[in-house]
Amino acid sequence: MDWLLAARMQANCLARPVNEAGPGGVADVVRRTGGLQAQTWRGASYAVRARSTSTTISDVSWAQETDRSVVRGWFMRGTLQLVAAEDAGPLLGLLGPKLIKDSERRYGELGLTERIRAEAADVLEDWLLTHGPTGRTELADVLVRAGLIAEPKGQAVYALLRHTGLLGRLCYGPGHDRGETWVAVRDWLGKPLVLEGDLESLARRYLTAYGPATARDFATWSGLPVPAARGAIEAVATTSFEVEATALHAVEDLPGCRDVRLLGEFDAYLLGYQNRYQELPTSIFPGGGMLRPAVISAGRAIGTWRHADLSVELFEPADLTGELQDLARFGGG
Structure with a gap:
């Protein structure tokens, strides 16, 4: 199972592939991930940091408020998300009617x-x-x-x-x-949204950012019905793996990321699946819709941390020096 979690970590950009600074780097992260959870602004901001090397927290505000290359609103599952401006219309075209019906x-x-x-x-x-x-x-x-x-x-x-x-x-x-x-x-945005989207394109973007995954994972992430999700995933997947007698689909075979990363609350990596293939302790997932900041290593949760004082509770040893220094850089400290 270690290979699967490491592959998912890399797919979800947690190897920090985005090196561009400024609002362009923020928008690049959001595009690559298909959108980031944004129940809290801080959580969305730290999700950007965990996937990039040069952005700052002020860049996230600039990208949404001034550059307007990203939009904060209700998208996947009807929850608050930060999405690329050009994706807002297609996403609402695909998801909006069902979310309203639900x-x-x-x-x-x-x-x-x-x-x-x-x-x-x-x-x-x-x-x-x-x-x-x-x-x-x-x-x-x-x-x-x-x-x-x-x-x-x-x-x-x-x-x-x-x-x-x-x-x-x-x-x-x-x-x-x-x-x-x-x-x-x-x-x-200077123009109304065009509410038209392509389901297979969305499925391909999901597998790119979350694969290997199942159709039920895609349905859980998006809020789409399982039959529609299954048809789209099977149409776009280029490779499959069997895990515990379940077929997981992907669009590429990733070697995996084994870094340590500090994630903010409600991070998309931990919310993007029906089956995470790991149990989250109550210190991270206490229930009631809460998902607290987590420390992950090779895709597996190994601890939790606090924004207020950067205190950390680890379940196993890990070197957090680089991540803690980068948190200070991101926040301007």
């Missing part, structure tokens, strides 16, 4: 009918086109004034923002955490 029950629980959602998308986009980047509190007030929600609190506000994002009409703009804002996509 959310129908939650919309019903929140009283968000199809009419309310459609009107909210128009209201939010019109406001953002007129007023530019706007935070959640102000957008909630806009929805209340439009008579679409009763109060500017609760989960309905976020659900309507996300729904409008899945339609390709808004995305995250400047600011992070408490200061985050949303923008109208056609203003932010």
Whole structure:
């Protein structure tokens, strides 16, 4: 199994193949991986660092806020991702309709009918086109004034923002955490998204960044139905391996990466599969949708660490000197 984890680590760019600095390096990482988890801005930023040698945390902000070569929004599985700007439309064309359908029950629980959602998308986009980047509190007030929600609190506000994002009409703009804002996509990127994507192209990109993997892994990563995922994977795979009586597909046979790497929270490498072929301890994967920063070696989790003080808890010995020094470089320390 060691060869499989090392191969997956290399496929997911954790051998740090990107040497370009600046926003170009950030965009290159995001393209190569097919997108990075971005539930937290910090997690997405450290995912870029783990896959490149010259980018900085300010480069990640520049790439999204100024260069706009990457977009933060709701894509694979309906979760927050950082994707290349040119991939946003194709991804939403492939994934958006199913993600909206999968959310129908939650919309019903929140009283968000199809009419309310459609009107909210128009209201939010019109406001953002007129007023530019706007935070959640102000957008909630806009929805209340439009008579679409009763109060500017609760989960309905976020659900309507996300729904409008899945339609390709808004995305995250400047600011992070408490200061985050949303923008109208056609203003932010200079044109509306074309919501058309090719499933086989997406499957090929997935295997390039995550292979060897199964169709169920691809379905888990993307949010697509398993039958559609299986057909696409089988159409594009060029080589296969059998692991524990399961066929894993790939587009190339990789020698593998055996480096040590410090990953941020919600790293795509640990979220890209149905079967990771390793058990994550509760210190990394405590449940409840959380995935904490991890230390990996040759693709296998060997410890956890903390952003606040760079303290590390290792399950087995490893030399972290280079990684800790690079964390300081990335953050400007």
